[in-house]
Amino acid sequence: MAVSAGDTAVSSGQAETGRWSAERANAWYAKEPFLVGANYVPANAINELEMFQADSFDPKTIDKELALxxxxxxxxxxxxxxxxxxQDSTGxxxxxxxxxxxxxxxxxxxMxxxxxxxxxxxxxxxxQHAPTPGIHNSGWVQSPGANALKDKSQYPRLEAYVKGVVGAFKTDKRILAWDMWNEPDNTNDNSYGQNHLKTExxxxxxxxxxASLLPQVFQWARAAGATQPLTSGVWVYRTPDDWQNSAKWTPMEKVQLENSDIITFHQYSKPNDLExxxxxxxxxxxxxxxxxxMARGVDSKFQTHLPIAKKAKxxxxxxxFVAGKTQTFLPWDSWQKPYVNGREPAIWFHEVFKQDGTPVDPAEVAAIKQATGK
Known part of the structure; x- marks a missing residue:
């Protein structure tokens, strides 16, 4: 079925979930500036656990990096x-x-x-373990992990987490939005999946x-009273025609697009595809x-992409953001071809700044400043 402008293909049960109307979402967004930022973890954290656990939480480093x-x-x-x-909800x-x-x-x-x-x-x-030399994101961890995902007896614990953290900050204006689940149907073929470690x-x-759990996560967050918009982003490359034909959507994409207050997506591809x-x-x-x-090795760059996006808001x-223990300056295929013995890629894959706070490329920082009006 073709989707016309404003038609969000909402299923009959959608109204009960409290999904924002398009009018409410657009009114919210009209008050926002052109949003520019990064997926952020401090340079001295290998993953989200190390970022927020009591023993390794580092406000000084976070303050320094967010100043950049x-x-x-x-x-x-x-x-x-x-x-x-x-498990340490208070802390x-x-x-x-x-x-x-x-x-x-x-x-x-x-977000x-x-x-x-x-x-x-x-x-x-x-x-958390030390980074594996030469490999991109060698210590990032899934949430929930495989054991929890396949064990329904753990779902009440997951529900308590979602309702607890969203409920604690449900009216907090410091939060832009809640992303329910990053790439929920990613099977990590080239790292932990079928082409490498085979632990998926x-x-x-x-x-x-x-696909069955994600609608519940949306419901939990809404039941917790979130006043910020909720989303889960589509991430697999598709043609524009595919997005306008719901018959071509996967079950996961259908859940994401029909439950999100705002539409989010990933785009590691050339500027023409973004346009x-x-x-x-x-x-x-x-x-x-x-x-x-923004992955330099696949032609997704600040200089090309930010002007296109700004024009469309x-x-x-x-x-x-800052190169560190995630090692995401290395390309995805470093899982197959590790950069060992101190070898670095000729072109850094991700990151804006090196660990010493200098730009990877001053021209990129200039492009970001131009886009943000800094």
Whole structure:
């Protein structure tokens, strides 16, 4: 079925979930500036657990790095949380509040991500392992992990986490939005999946479980009283015609597009593709934000993409900010071809700044400042 402008293909049960109307979403977005930011984890954290656990939470580093972001005009960050952190709900809530205060100091309103299906399927609390030399995102962990995902007896714990963290900050104006689940049907084929470590759940099983659970996550967040918009971003490359034909959507894409208050997407591709996909996603009649882009090796760059997005007022959040323990300056295929013995790629894949605070490319920082009016 073709989707016309403003038609969001809402199913009959949608009204009960409290999804924002397109009018409410657009009124909210009209008050926002052109949103520019990065997916953020401090350089000294390998993943979201190390970022927020009591023993490794580092406000001084976060303050220093977000000052860099403020200095180039960034006004948002996309920040990943984790369900296991809720085992210390009081401490985690305090640390998240402290993080939000640091963001507010630097005029940054983050989008907080509740769940994530990327990288290591077996997260564990406690001291995180050191980065594996030469490999991109060698220590990032999924939330929920594979064991929790396939064990329905753990779903009440996941529900308590979502309702607890959203409920604690449901009216907090320091938060831009809530991202329910990052790439929920990503099976990590080239890292933990079929082409490498082979520790992932079977592909069809993982996709089916996540597609069944994601609508509940939206409901939990709404039941907790979130006053900020909710979203989950589509991430697989599709033609504009595909986005306008719901018969071509996967079950996961259908859940994402029919439950999100605002439309979010990922775009690791050339500028011509961005120019085409923006009008297609705008036909849903809702605000559109790109929550992942900028991989130099696949021609997704600040200089080309920010002007296109600004013209359409499509928010842009790139992957990576300060190079560090995630090692995402290395390309995705470093899982197959590790950069060992200190070898670096000729072209850094992600990141805006090196660990010493100098730009990877001063021309990129100039492009960001031009886009943000800094």
């Amino acid at each position: 972001a403020e200095g180039i005009g960034m006004n948002t960050m996309r920040v990943f949380l984790h369900d296991l952190l809720w 985690f809530t305090k640390r998240l509040d402290q993080f939000l205060s640091i963001c507010d100091k630097h005029k940054i309103r983050p 907080l991500v509740l769940f994530d299906s990327c990288w290591d399927p077996f997260p564990k609390l406690g001291k 759940l079977p592909k069809d099983e993982k996709k089916a479980i996540a 085409k996909v923006i009008p297609a996603l705008e036909t849903f009649g809702r605000p559109v934000i790109c929550t992942e882009y 499509v928010g842009m959040i790139n992957w990576g």
